[in-house]
Amino acid sequence: MSVTTPEERTPSTAATLRSGSLGTADIAFFVVSAAAPLTVMAGVAPLAILLGGIGAPAGYLIAGITLAVFAVGFTTMSRHVKSGGAFYAYITRGLGRPVGIGAALLALIGYNGMEIGVYGLLGSATRDTVHALFGTDVPWLPIALAGLLVIGYGGYRSVDFGAKVLGVLLVAETGILLLLAGGVLVKGGAHGLSGASFAPDHVLVSGTAVVLAFAFAAFTGFESTVIYRREARDPERTVPRATYVAVGFLGLFYAFVAWVVIQAFGDQQVIAAAAKDPGGLFFSAITTFVGGWAADLMHVFIVTSVLASLLAFHNAINRYTLALAEEGVLPKALGRIHPRHRSPYVAGIAQTALGAVVVTGFWAAGADPYGQLLLWVNTPGMIGLFVLQLLAAVAVPCYFRRVAHQEGALRTVVAPVVATVLLATAIGLVVTHIDLFTGASDAVNSVLIGLAPAVFVVGLGLAWWLRRKRPEVYAAFADEPAGQSTHQP
Template sequence: MDVASAPRKGSPEGAAGQRGGGPPGPGRGGLGVADIVFFVVSAAAPLTVMAGVAPLAIGVGGIGAPVGYLLACATLALFAVGFTTMSRYVRHGGGFYAFITRGLGRPAGFGAATLALLAYNGMQIGVYGLLATGTQDALRVLWGVEVPWPVIACAGVFVIWFLGCRSIEFGAKVLGVLLVAETGILALLAAGVLLDGGARGLTWDSFTPDNVLTPGTGAVLAFAFAAFTGFESTAIYRNEARDPHRTIPRATFIAVGFLGLFYAFSVWIVIQAFGSDRVMRAVTDDPLGLFFTATSQYVGDWAATLMHLLIVTSIIASQLAFHNAINRYGLSLAKEGVLPEALGRVHPRHRSPYVAGIAQSILALLVVAAFALAGADPYQQLLLWMNTPGMIGLLALQAITAVAVFRHFHRIRHDEGRLRTVVLPLAAAVLMAGALWLVISNIALTTAAPFTTNAVLVLSVPAVFVLGVLLSLRTRRSRPEVYEGFAAEPPEASSSSSSPRG
C-alpha cells in the first residue's frame, strides 16, 4: 500500500522506536545527544574550516562574511524542522536514502544511496590530502622534519581504521576530547581579542547592510554551506541512539545551531583582531596564516604552535566521523542485499561494522596510492578533486530530502501541522537548490581547476544518481525480493509507517 496509518503526533514510539529501524546492526542504545552532536560537529572540522577556509570566504565576501554562515545556518535549520519531524516516521537507520525512498519511491532511494556512497567517500578520502599537508606543516614548524605526504596519508588511513573498528561509544569519547580541544583554542583567541578590544575597538561593521549585500555574498554562501558537511549523521546513528524519538531532533538542532553561531562568531573575531579596515590586506598577504597570526598576537606564540597540532587532530576527528558514517551506510545496504553480505558483519566485541571499515580503508589506500603515483598535489588535487563531488552530492541529497519530506506527508494520514510538513520543507527545498546553484556556479573558487575538470567533478554527481536509479530497475527485475525490502521498516514498525512507492 502507498498509504498506511502513521503514528500520531505525540504518540509513543513503542518497541520499534526504542530499537530503531532497518536491519540488525551494531550495539544499540549507547549514544546520547552529546555523543551524536560530537559526530556531526567533528565531521565539519570547525578549526580546520576556520583556519583553512574562512580567510578565503573573507577574501571574496569582505567583512560581511560572518552573515553568510548565519544565513547557511538558518537555511539548514528550516530543513531540520521537516527532517526531524519525518524522523519519527522513518525508523530505518539508512539516513537520507531511507527518507527519500519513503517520499519519492525506491528508484530515487537507490539513486540517493549510491550518491551518498560517492559523497561520503569523496569527502573522507579527499581529506587525507589535507591531513598530509596539515601534518607536514606541523612537523616542519615544530621540529623541522620533512615527511613525504603519501607516508602521512597512509598512516592516517591506518589510524582511522583502528579507531573506527572500536565501539561507537569509544569513537564518541575520542571525538569529544578532540572537539573540545579544537574549539578551545579558538575560544582562547576570542577571549584575547575581546579583552584587548581588537585592533580598532570592537565594531559591528560585519552586520551592516552595506557590507552584507555585496556581489561576493553568493561566493561566501558557497563556502558557508560546505562548512556544515556531516549533517546527516544524526539520522545515521538512529539505531545506536538512546530514545531516538528525542535524541535525533535535539542533536540535529544543537549541532546546526552550534556550528552556525560558532562559525559566524569566529570569523567576526578574526576580523576584529586585524580591524575592519585592515583585515582584507592581511587576507591578501597571507590567507592561510590569518588565524595563526592573530593567535600569536592576542594569546601567544605557544598558542599558535598548539594550533598547528590541533588542526591535525581536527582533521583526524573529521575523518573518523565520516568513516563511521560510511561504514553504517555499507552495513545498511549490505543487510538489505544491495551490497555484498560480508559488509554487514558486525564485530563480536566492539559491535562495529568492521568489515565495511576494512573495505573503506582499502579503498582509501588505493585512491591515495593512485594520486601519489600520478604525482598529484595532496591539497590542490587529492583534497579538492575528491571533496568537490562529495560536497555537491551532500547538498543535492539535502535538497531532494526536503522534497521527499513534503511528498511523504502529502501521502499519509498524520496530525502534524502544515508549517512543518508543507511550508518549511518546500522553503528548504528551494533554498537548498539555491545553495547548490551557488556552490556549482562558484566551483572554480574551491577547486582552482580548469573548466573541463570542474565539469567532470560536477557531472559525476547526477551521473552516479542516475546509475543508482538504473540499478534499482535492474534489481526489480532480477531480485524482486531485494527491491521490495529496500529501506523497508522492520516488521514491528510496518503497521505505523507508509510503504515506499515502487
C-alpha cells in the same frame, strides 16, 4: 537467480549495533567533528573574508538558518522513518524506490568522497605542522597511510569509543579558537570592537554569494545524525535534538569566530591581511593576542581536527554500507557486525582499503595532496551530499501527503518547501563558484560537477536491474528498519 529476502539477510543470532549507546551530546560530537570547525575557520574563512568582505560572518549565520529550516522537516520525518539508511530511506519513502536507490548510491559515493579526499589534507596539514614546529620536511604519503590505519582502528572499536575520542578532539579544536576569541575580546581587537560585519551594507553585497558558497560547504555532514538512530538512546528525541544542536552550534560558532578574526585586524585592514597571507591569518592573530605558544598549539590541533573529521565520516560511511548490505543491495559480508565491539567492522575494513587505493593512486600519479587529492575528491562528494539534502527536502511533503499523521503543516509542508528553494539556491552558488573550491581548469570542473548526477543515473540503472533481476530485494528496499525486525540485542 537466487535472491536475498529481508528475513534471510542477517541471521537472528548475529551481533547487532550497540543500541542505547549514544546520547544527544555524543551524536552532536560526530556531526560537529565531521565539519572540522578549526580547519574550516583557519583554512577557509580567510578566503571567505578576502572574497566576500567583512560581511562573511553573516554568511555563516544565513547558511545555518537555511539548514535549520531544512532540519525542521528532516527531523519530523525521522520520527516516522526508522531506517538506518537515513537519506536514501527518507527519499525512498517520499519519491519512490528508483529515486531512493539512486540516492543510496549517491550517498555512498558522496560520503566516501568527503572522507577519502581529506586524507590529502591530513598529509599536507601534518607536513606543514612538522615544518612549522621543527623546520623538517616530511613526505605526505606515509602520514596519510598511517591516518588510514588510525581511523580504521577507531571505526573498528565501539561507537561509544569513537564518541569519547571525538569529544576530546572537538574540545581541543574549539578550545583553541575560544582562546583566540578571549584574547581578542579582552584586548579590544586591533582598533576596538565593531558590529559592521552584520550591517546590511556589508552583508548585501555581490561578494556574499561567494561567502554563502563557502558557508554551506562548512556544514557538510550535519545531517548524519539520523545514521546513528539505531545506536541512540531514545532516538525520537535524541536525533532531532542532536541535529539542532549541531546546526545551531556550527552556525553561531562559525559566525562568532569569523567576526573575532576580523576584529583582530580591524574592519579596514583585515582584507589586506587576508590577501597577503590567507593561510596564516589565524596564526598571526593568535600569536598577536595570545602568544606564539598558542599558534604552535593551533598547528597541532588542526591535525587533530582533520583526524576527528575523518573518524566521524568513517563511522557514517560504515553505517550507510551496513544498511545497504542489510537491504541486500551490497554484498552480505559488508553487513557483519563485530561480536564484541558491535561495530560494522567489515564495512570499515572495506572503506579503509578503498581509501588506501585512492590515496596511493593519487600519490603514484604525482598529484598534490591538497590541490588535487583533497579538492578533486572532496568537491564532488560535497555536491553529492547537497543534492541528497535537496532530494530529502522534496521528499518530506511528498511523504506526508500519502500517510496519516498528526504533524502540523509548518513542519511537513512550509519548512520543507522553503528549504527546497534555499538548498537549490545553495547548490547553484556552489556550482557557479566551483573554481574557488578546486582551483582547477574548466574541463576538470565540468567533470567534478557531473560526477554527482552521473552516479545518480547509475543508481537509477541499478534500481531498474534490481526490479528485474532481484524483485524481492527491490520490493523490500527501505520498507523496514534495516535489521531491526530480525536482530535481537
